[in-house]
Amino acid sequence: MSAIVSLHNVVKTYTRGKQTVEVLHNLSIEIAQGDFVALMGPSGSGKTTLLNLIGGLDRPSRGEVNVAGERIDQLSSGQLAKWRARHVGFVFQFYNLMPMLSAERNVELPLLLTNLSGAQRKQNVLAALTVVGLADRAKHKPAELSGGQAQRVAIARALVADPTLLVCDEPTGDLDRTTADEILHLLQMLNKDHGKTIVMVTHDPKAAEYASHQLHLDKGQLVEGSAHA
């Protein structure tokens, strides 16, 4: 299968005061379309930084980042925002739902960036909520949902615009084991049945087992597994 994510000699440095810290060192990886990759490693190993580069939330200091057929390290902030809207669905550890909006309004947010009509948006929102098994909770606000349900809503929001790639940052980090397994099953189903490419950061080896490939990072470099996932 063709690579949907391709990083070549990527370096990412942060400046804190007078100190420059290199978080990723000449990293090169490729992720194939339809893959489910778990990024693992200790805290500070650079996995969230790598995920942010893949998701277009950050730019590398050096190197190339190609995702969904586009060289995203060369895009402006505005272009990156539009690119993210088209190609990436994000799932965060703490769900990041808008507390004042109902589940269906939260899920609708990415569709506001499209040209879909109100009726089409409603239909797509219902479909996404059905996929995650929460069609009956559409009118509920995040405060009225359990952690697992909130994360399902967040997954529905990530899915609704049919992105090329799902980027998940510790999606089960705030959930108990049983709920975490349900969420991971859901992600696995989205990967297998809906063909979604998923890149997931996790500390949890059990969570990583749900992925088809694992990439281990330590001190900004791949230490184990394959660079070609």
Add this chain to the structure above:
Amino acid sequence: MFKQTTAITAMNLRSIPQRVGTSWVIVIGIAVTVAVLVSVLAMVDGFSKTLANTGRADRAIVLRGGSVAELSSTISRDNTITIMDAPGVKKDADGKPIASAEMVAVVALPQRRTGTAANVTVRGIGAKALELRPEIHIVAGRMFQPAVRELIVGHSAVTQFKGVDIGSHITFRNTDWTVVGEFESGGDAHESELMGDIETVLSAFRRNLFQSVTVMLDSPAAFAQFKDKLTTDPTLTVDVKREPDYYAEQSKQLNKLLNFLAFGVGGIMAIGAIFGALNTMYSAVSARSLEIATLRAIGFGAGAVVVSVFVEALLLSLVGGLIGAAAAWLFFNGNTVNTLGANFTQVVFHLTVTPHLLISGIIWACFIGVLGGLFPAIRAARLPVATALRAA
């Protein structure tokens, strides 16, 4: 962009109940600023209108040369005849000049509201005064009689001072005067005065000099001829002014002070309100940094975020502006107040909170909102998405 902005703005506005305390800082700060600004400007407007209404372009007032107000002017009896006979002065059917040589004096009367004494003008007027000032109408009682210690009192003075109702007796200079009538003159400065027969008033104050001569001109255009004649006459040292110009000069100093108060005090309060708005909007942006970062991650543009912060600041400011304007209108519109005029006497005037003033107040409120929202909006737009998401 419009859909994005609407969505983010709607979310921001829906979250206001969760930030009601900080949101009130903008609303109350701006409401108070606008209320003060509008009410002081209403005072400026009311005072200016009262004095502006006093004059007519076809009337001229003559004072001693160099005098800025009637109180500091003196004109001899001979000179009043020269002035009244000058070309350009309108004559009545009998060929007599329509003019009035007058004097003003100051008496202290207790104010109705506070009971404290305030200066009121007693004006001695000539026999032709009512013909000269057709705007004066007796609305109660009757006109005073010549050579009798009787007074008529302006309607504004009646509303503001005690002891000036018809039938009341006023004592000044050891002479007892009876109020026999009440007059209106379209809310002008004379309505704050007491008027009596000029010769009787002069004798009560033991004076023989007049202080001003007011004449009716044949037309407004006759002013130049009239002025030229008087200012080139070697026997006279007088200043000749059109009545509106004279009263505009009288109001200039107080207008300056009130404008300074309105824009000085209002400006300082506005600066305070801007800081309040900045603080509120910074808190709002800070409280929503995760939501903003999430929306940016999803693909919402920085422009939509900036506009939404601006719209929120503007809407809160608008609410503050409307409350302030409404308060100014409710509490001050139509109020009658008095202040010291040019003759060291009280001029009674009405505060009118006009639509123009209300709109000015609301524009100020929006201006404060724009300034208060500007920097927080920029901050929200420049929020590094990855950093904000990680900070959560």
